[in-house]
Amino acid sequence: MSFSQPDALNLIDGRWLSAAGGATSESLDPATGRRLGAFADSGAEDALAAIDAARRAFESPGWAQNPRLRQMALLRWADALQSQAEALAQLLMRENGKVLAQARAEMAGAISEIRYYAGLARHIPGSALEVEPGVFSTMLKEPAGVAGIIVPWNAPVVLLIRSLAPALAAGCTAVVKPAPQTALISAAVLRALHEVPDLPAGVLNLVCESGHAAAEALVASAQVDVISFTGSNGTGQRIMAAAAPTMKKLSLELGGKSSCLVFEDADVDRVAPLLAGAATVISGQQCTAARRVLVHASRYEEMKAALAAAMSALRVGAGDAPGVHLGPLIDAHSARQVQARIQAAMDAADEVLLRGGCTGGAFVTPTLVAHRDTHAFFVQEEIFGPLVVLERFEDERQAVARANHSEFGLSASVWTVDGARAWRIARALRNGTVWINDHNKLFAEAETGGYRKSGIGRLHGYDALVDFTEIKHIYQNAGVV
Numbered sequence: 001m002s003f004s005q006p007d008a009l010n011l012i013d014g015r016w017l018s019a020a021g022g023a024t025s026e027s028l029d030p031a032t033g034r035r036l037g038a039f040a041d042s043g044a045e046d047a048l049a050a051i052d053a054a055r056r057a058f059e060s061p062g063w064a065q066n067p068r069l070r071q072m073a074l075l076r077w078a079d080a081l082q083s084q085a086e087a088l089a090q091l092l093m094r095e096n097g098k099v100l101a102q103a104r105a106e107m108a109g110a111i112s113e114i115r116y117y118a119g120l121a122r123h124i125p126g127s128a129l130e131v132e133p134g135v136f137s138t139m140l141k142e143p144a145g146v147a148g149i150i151v152p153w154n155a156p157v158v159l160l161i162r163s164l165a166p167a168l169a170a171g172c173t174a175v176v177k178p179a180p181q182t183a184l185i186s187a188a189v190l191r192a193l194h195e196v197p198d199l200p201a202g203v204l205n206l207v208c209e210s211g212h213a214a215a216e217a218l219v220a221s222a223q224v225d226v227i228s229f230t231g232s233n234g235t236g237q238r239i240m241a242a243a244a245p246t247m248k249k250l251s252l253e254l255g256g257k258s259s260c261l262v263f264e265d266a267d268v269d270r271v272a273p274l275l276a277g278a279a280t281v282i283s284g285q286q287c288t289a290a291r292r293v294l295v296h297a298s299r300y301e302e303m304k305a306a307l308a309a310a311m312s313a314l315r316v317g318a319g320d321a322p323g324v325h326l327g328p329l330i331d332a333h334s335a336r337q338v339q340a341r342i343q344a345a346m347d348a349a350d351e352v353l354l355r356g357g358c359t360g361g362a363f364v365t366p367t368l369v370a371h372r373d374t375h376a377f378f379v380q381e382e383i384f385g386p387l388v389v390l391e392r393f394e395d396e397r398q399a400v401a402r403a404n405h406s407e408f409g410l411s412a413s414v415w416t417v418d419g420a421r422a423w424r425i426a427r428a429l430r431n432g433t434v435w436i437n438d439h440n441k442l443f444a445e446a447e448t449g450g451y452r453k454s455g456i457g458r459l460h461g462y463d464a465l466v467d468f469t470e471i472k473h474i475y476q477n478a479g480v481v
Helices: 044-059 067-083 085-096 100-120 156-170 180-194 213-220 233-246 268-284 297-312 332-348 396-404 419-428 462-468
Strands: 010-012 015-017 024-028 035-040 127-132 135-143 146-150 173-177 204-206 226-230 249-253 258-262 290-296 351-354 358-360 367-370 387-393 411-415 433-436 469-477
Touching (some): 010 044, 010 180, 024 180, 035 180, 044 204, 044 213, 085 100, 100 462, 146 156, 156 180, 156 462, 180 204, 258 268, 258 396, 268 297, 268 387, 290 297, 297 351, 332 358, 332 367, 332 387, 419 433
Parallel strands (some): 146 173, 173 204, 367 387
Antiparallel strands (some): 010 015, 024 035, 351 367
C-alpha cells in the first residue's frame, strides 16, 4: 500500500466510502503543524450503516462459527503489517508525534498481539457436566455479537489491536471509531486487514469523525453488544450511563496515576533514569506512566537530585530527530491545557525540583515537584503530560497507605532487592498491575486493567476474550441405558 496520500475513508460493508455528507477534516503533524492528510468526518448516519453491516455479518455463521477462518485472517493480517512495519511506524510517528523508536516498538507489540489471538481463536473451550444420570449440561462460549471499539490517540495501533484482535478471535464483528488525531494510522492498519483474502464483508467496519455523534450512536445502539473503550474516566462514566438502557457488555480502561515505591535498599543511581523514562513515555501521555515516586526517607534527598538530573537530561524534539526522548504532545491545544495544570501544580507544590514548560507548539519539557499532602489535586488528578510528583515515606505501611490514597488503581511499581518485601507490597497495593523493579512492561500474554475508577474488564491475555464472549448453557436429558 502507498503512504504518499494516506487519507482515511470509512470502511462499511467491505467498501471504502466518504462520509455521508461528504465532510472531511485534516490530520496534522503535531511536531510541525503541517497537514498529513484528511479523513472522512462522519456522523450518526455512517455509524448506523456500519452497525447494520456488522450485524448482518455476525448473523452469518461463516464468520462467527468458523474459528479456522478467523485464525487465518488474523495471521495474514499480522504478516501484512509485518511487511509494512517501517512505513507504518513512520506514519505513526508523524501523526501521533511519538519518538520513532517508540512507534517501531508499538508496531512490533501490536503484530505480536495479533498472532497471540490468532492462536487462541481455535481454543475457546466450553465444558460439559453430567449433573444427574443421563442428564447433561453443556456450557458453550459464544461470540457476544457486534463490538464497538472506540480507540484513543496516545497508542492508537496497539490499543486498537488489543480490543479488535480478541473480538475477532472470539467471533465478533466490529465497528471501529478511531481518535480524530490518529485516523490515518488507524485506517492504514485496518486496510491491511480489509485486504486479507476471504474476510467476509461487514466483519470489519471503520467510521472516522472529528466529533462524537458516531461514537454516541455505537454506545446507544441496541444492535451493538459490546463497547470497548480506552480513555478518560469522565468519558467512561458517560458511556456507562448511555449504555445502561441496552445493558451491553462494557470493557473500559479509564486512566491511572501510577505510584512507584522506592525502598531504602534500591540503587537510586540506577533506578532514577528508569523512572524518568517510565514517566515520560509518549511524552507522559500514557495511562500507566510513572506519575508519583514514593521514596524511603533515608534515600529521599538522594532521589531528589538523581531524578531531577535524569529528567533534565531528557531531550525534547521531533520524533525522528537523533537522540530525542520526548516528542510533542498530541496537539498544541492539549499542550496548553497540560501546561496550565502543570503550572498550577508548580504554584501549589512544596518544592519545585525541575521546572518544565511549553517550548513552542505542542512541545512540553518535564517537570518534577515534591509534595507532602496526598490530597493535593496534582497528586490525585491524572495530568496527561510529563509531570512527576516526588513523595517520602517512613515505612512499608505508610508507603502502601500513601500509594493507595487514589481514585485510580491501574498500575504501580515496587523497587527493592528484598524479594519477600516486593511481593508483600505488591499484594497490598490496590492496582491491576504491579511491576517489581521495572515499570511499563506490557505484553499480549498478561491481562491489564484497573481497580476502582481505572475501569472495568481486562484486555491482553486470555481473559480479554471474556469481554467478547457469552456463556450459553445447553441442557439435555438423554437418559440412561
